[in-house]
Amino acid sequence: MVPTTINTIKIMKIAKNAHLAPPDPDQESRKFSSIIKLISYLARKLPSGKITTKRDFHYQDVNLFQNQEYSNSIIDLFSTSLNISTQENLLIYSSQKGLCYGNCKFSLNNQWFDLTYNSAPILIPHILSNHILTFTHPPIAIIIIEKDAVFKSFTTYLTEFSPSSNFLVVTGKGFPDKLTKKFIELSSANLNIPILTFVDSDVYGLSIFKNYMFSNSAYLENIILAGVFLLEYTDGWLNITSLDLRRMIGLVKSTSLQTHLHKELVKLHRELTRSLLLLKKSEMNVINHNCSHYIFSKSLEYLKK
Known part of the structure; x- marks a missing residue:
């Protein structure tokens, strides 16, 4: 009977210590x-x-x-x-976050969206699993831009300097929501065109690129890390912080185990290791048209390959 008594005492102590307050009626x-x-x-x-x-x-x-x-x-x-x-x-x-802009026309579940360089960017429309996305005037490439400010600057650049080009430009305003990723995923499945992604060459921008790459259901085969690159975009150089450093080391470790999945992860790993060596990062900015011209030039360069 002694073990039973001991167990009873233990249970009583646990019950006393684990006393739960009654729910708040209000x-x-x-x-x-x-x-x-x-x-x-x-x-x-x-x-x-x-x-x-x-x-x-x-x-x-x-x-x-x-x-x-x-x-x-x-x-x-x-x-x-x-x-x-x-x-x-x-x-x-959730409220729509991502924006799209371009010179193309697409249909989503029989609702038409006519994008032109002369009109403002639109919110990415809501997408259900049974929705079908089709393009009647397909773009030659999808350009993803990390930052909203850079996205707005680039749309102005296209209107002024390249009105005849045909890009679908998308921004998730930082880390993309599921809707933005779904739109890019469906567009990619519908169109056999490159997805050119422009992010800061820092731990946050490169993490955003990985977030786009690994979409809602699988990773995107035709996504490209198109810029900015640390050794190309020295105008945006900044010193990395101690917090940047800790996060970069973590991202380097995780990416080094994934480089076999996609060749663009090799680029990403290269940017991180260069940044660790130089203790520098490079951020896109909207001073004059330098950043927009860089994005446009790099896009044409990739399309010629």
Whole structure:
């Protein structure tokens, strides 16, 4: 009987130490009200088949949700509990982030988008798994630009200096969201053209390139690290910081194990090791048209290969 007594005492101590506070009635009431608000919102929106955003739902009752993070958690809780997709089943997406611009026309699920250099960039449209993307006036290349400011500068450059060119220019404004990556993935599957990617030659820009490369379902075969390169773009040289250094070493280690997957990862690894040797990084900037001219010239150079 002694072991039983000892075990009982241990259990009592554990129970005492692991005492859980009772749920906060106010918080539970808020959560319940939020879920009812979501069900009511879906009952109105789903029959129409129209896509909505998490931001739209948040504005249904700002006083109840108080912040975007909380309303997002309600949507995630609801979809996880029912084991359904927030996008495919509830038709609720995160707010669009990526932009596209060009001289081409494409159709997505029978909705046409006519891009011209004379019009402003558009938000990348929402894409469902059964949507079909087709081009009637296909571009000669997709150009991905890391930074929004550089993207805007380059679109102005194309309008002024190369109105007859035919590029599809995309930016994810830093690290791309799933929608931007899906758009590039579908475009790549539809078009047998290169994807020329321009990022800073630093640990953040090169990490963004890897993020694009390894898309939502697989890595992109025809993606190219087109610039900027440390030894080519000295105008953008900056000293690397101690934080840069730590992150670069981690990225070098992970990339060294992946270089066999894609030849462009060899370029990426080379840029990192050069940066570690020189203790320099190179960032794209929008001073005059230097950066835009660099992107345009490098794009033409790759297309001639």
